[in-house]
Amino acid sequence: MDREAAPGGDALSELVAVMDRLRSPGGCPWDAQQTHLSLVPYLLEEAAELAEAIEDDDRAGLREELGDVLLQVVFHARLAQEHPDDPFDVQGVAADLVAKLVRRHPHVFADASAAADEEGQHAAWDRLKRAEKDRASAFDGVPRGLGALARAQKLVARAERSGAVGDVPREDGDGLGERLFALVLEARRSGLDAEGELRRVTAAWEARQRAAGV
Template sequence: MTAAGVPGRDGAPVPPAPGAALLELVAVMDRLRSPGGCPWDARQTHASLVPYALEEAYELAEAIEADDRAGVREELGDLLLQVVFHARVAQEDGDDPFDVDDVARDLVAKLVRRHPHVFADARAADDDEGLHVQWDALKKQEKQRASALDGVPLALGALARAQKLAGRAERAGLELPAPAGDTLGDRLLALVLEARRAGVDAEGELRRT
């Protein structure tokens, strides 16, 4: 890694290697978490950090929807902090430790595995919906899921979860009849299905409204 400002052979400063700032972030997080660092950071666990990860994800979504470029940059950093923080906490696990390199290594392997049309000789679908179908099929095989609906997080809000389940079911070729009842829940689900058929993000539309 070459530090910023170090002159090259022609005398011009050589820019830092890509990812150099990420290494600095890992080092800062290690200092905060280590003895002599920040007492609050040292007390945190995976469970105690969950609300912050959710909050940062929503704040990033809000900045994107507001077309706030400075906000997007800041919130991406806050979300990245959560990844590095959790990875640092995980290093201390006595039974199954892992670190940020393990996280990144697993992610690289997953991206390569799930993009055979880029990294192997598989043929890509012609549209986004077809690519989603291929992605779902690869995940189902990889995770040995019994159903196309497995793996949708229970922690998702009800509207977002209904939308996610509807998309999974449709891509799997499952029929999705509108609810027959007239309760408020039936009508809400019917609206989610209507939005899905129209190609509209119901969660995003409701937030904007």
């Protein structure tokens, strides 16, 4: 059958089977040695490469990098099957995701009048997530491993949706950190992605420097 015409489930099932073969005895020695922790650098790298393909409007790259990110999901799910006490597989991951998406979109799957505008939908999502995970703060769950700019932007967005954005923090005068944080607030209020804007300008600067022979 033509792979392009095959239903998505067939190719996904084949991917799971290939990953199982690679991980099983007689498969790939490198794959057999990996752990969730050892794969973290690859996950971060693949996510960065996917973002780059999107920003470069690279359709072929987008397709390839989506596959590489999907591989990370399937690989981690395959490792999870081997846990002695709490195993799960990619079907369980998908089932949990389906349930979460339905639960967190009541305006689509239940009450069509709820959270009519986009900002209201974001606020409702945060509220439902906080209740589900029994979080004490709207800031809980923002990864500490995010870059400083991206994390500041995420925290500001959470605070804004909670109606609690304060002033720029002041510690030792108008230092560099305070000015950077003020720019994050400015970007948020202007509807801009500060992280994306910085990547865009950096890429343009890099291109000019390369053209100049740097």
